[in-house]
Amino acid sequence: xxxxxxxxxxxxxxxxxxxxxxxxxxxxxxxxxxxxxxxxxxxxxxxxxxxxxxxxxxxxxxxxxxxxxxxxxxxxxxxxxxxxxxxxxxxxxxxxxxxxxxxxxxxxxxxxxxxxxxxxxxxxxxxxxxxxxxxxxxxxxxxxxxxxxxxxxxxxxxxxxxxxxxxxxxxxxxxxxxxxxxxxxxxxxxxxxxxxxxxxxxxxxxxxxxxxxxxxxxxxxxxxxxxxxxxxxxxxxxxxxxxxxxxxxxxxxxxxxxxxxxxxxxxxxxxxxxxxxxxxxxxxxxxxxxxxxxxxxxxxxxxxxxxxxxxxxxxxxxxxxxxxxxxxxxxxxxxxxxxxxxxxxxxxxxxxxxxxxxxxxxxxxxxxxxxxxxxxxxxxxxxxxxxxxxxx
Numbered sequence: 191x192x193x194x195x196x197x198x199x200x201x202x203x204x205x206x207x208x209x210x211x212x213x214x215x216x217x218x219x220x221x222x223x224x225x226x227x228x229x230x231x232x233x234x235x236x237x238x239x240x241x242x243x244x245x246x247x248x249x250x251x252x253x254x255x256x257x258x259x260x261x262x263x264x265x266x267x268x269x270x271x272x273x274x275x276x277x278x279x280x281x282x283x284x285x286x287x288x289x290x291x292x293x294x295x296x297x298x299x300x301x302x303x304x305x306x307x308x309x310x311x312x313x314x315x316x317x318x319x320x321x322x323x324x325x326x327x328x329x330x331x332x333x334x335x336x337x338x339x340x341x342x343x344x345x346x347x348x349x350x351x352x353x354x355x356x357x358x359x360x361x362x363x364x365x366x367x368x369x370x371x372x373x374x375x376x377x378x379x380x381x382x383x384x385x386x387x388x389x390x391x392x393x394x395x396x397x398x399x400x401x402x403x404x405x406x407x408x409x410x411x412x413x414x415x416x417x418x419x420x421x422x423x424x425x426x427x428x429x430x431x432x433x434x435x436x437x438x439x440x441x442x443x444x445x446x447x448x449x450x451x452x453x454x455x456x457x458x459x460x461x462x463x464x465x466x467x468x469x470x471x472x473x474x475x476x477x478x479x480x481x482x483x484x485x486x487x488x489x490x491x492x493x494x495x496x497x498x499x500x501x502x503x504x505x506x507x508x509x510x511x512x513x514x515x516x517x518x519x520x521x522x523x524x525x526x527x528x529x530x531x532x533x534x535x536x537x538x539x540x541x542x543x544x545x546x547x548x549x550x551x552x553x554x555x556x557x558x559x560x561x562x563x564x565x566x567x568x569x570x571x572x573x574x575x576x577x578x579x580x581x582x
Contacts, residue, residue: 195216195220195224196227199216199229199230199237200230201230202230204261206562207562211560213566214496217237217492221239221240221496221497225239225240226476226477232263235485235486236476236486236487237465237487237490241494241495241500242497244490244491244517244521245494245521247468247487247489248489248522249522251274251275253470253471253474255468256468257469259271261488265362266366268416269409270285270413270524271466271524272409277396280395280396280397282527284394286527290530291534294336294530297336297534300336301335301535301539302538302542304328304332304335305328305538305543308327308328309543309547314578317576318574318576319571319573319574320426320569320572320574321571324539324543325423325426325427325430326350328539329422330350330419332531333415334346336387336531337387337388337415338375338388339384339386339387339388345371349368349371349415349419353368355367372408372415373408376404376407376411388411420462420565421564422462422536425457425536428456428568430569430572430574431569431572432507433550440544440550448541449536451509452509453536455507458495458518459496459507462564463491463518464492464565465488465489465566466520468487468488469485470483470485470487471483491517495516495517500515501514519532544579545579546578546579548577548578548579549576549577551576552575553574558571559572
């Protein structure tokens, strides 16, 4: 049986839907029997599956570098994701402020109105394809308002399509489309400056005070696009699915403070940013596995979040956990800079849905279509029916 499990990892394609459907089960085996498991994908890499080992690797960027964060080679720079200390600190310094809780609060009314406008479009029908009619336009619209400061619907549609292709295909062509969009936005800020987040990237300095190169500027915008659309969309879709399956979940999520507790358990369980790459900088042993300089390592956050040695009953949603130190946003110096933005969108989006709609069901005759790739398992097509709340 062990050979069959290892054979699965030897042949694993992170972007194959059929293999991704088995991945959670195979990672359960790996955590118990082979916690640093080798896969042949992309020329070979070792997958770190246990919580404590993930924490250890993340704490040592001098040994496990972020310079190759993709599961395949990435044709564009992605600072600060692919930057190590000390330069990493400088990139985070000019991004942390705009993405702090306090800075984001001024956008809450805009995001709330966006959710209401989208719900207006389908509430009277009593049915919705949740991903395309709410999750995607909601996250894309929030990104457009807060990050892009852009009301151009054609460009927004291109951004959504480009980011979606990166998440499901991870090809050089898909990354090139995102980078082209970033170049367009940066060119506009250079020729016609205005006071917004993108302008702050144009004016930012790093290191000894040097301006960012054009490649670095494009990389930062690309990271914001990739991080701001696909992953939050995946969590929204997961929550909508769970509302059809878990009888008391709607009641729980109607509580005013649901996002301060229950959301963390949903984030742990879904872990839509499931895996990210590292490259070994010096020979070392990881749990007895000899690693050589230049080897690739994949940090599987989703696997760590289902580690039985760290979480009781990890394969189930458990909203009564006393502590929930999940790593859905990563851990260490590269913990997601947009985590507060994601939490705000999830809180507002789900709260507004449940303020107006109730009784979510999977539409008869439909099946949930699921994603492969980085956001493994998240619904990419979810047809729902529902009732309207009386006197919301």
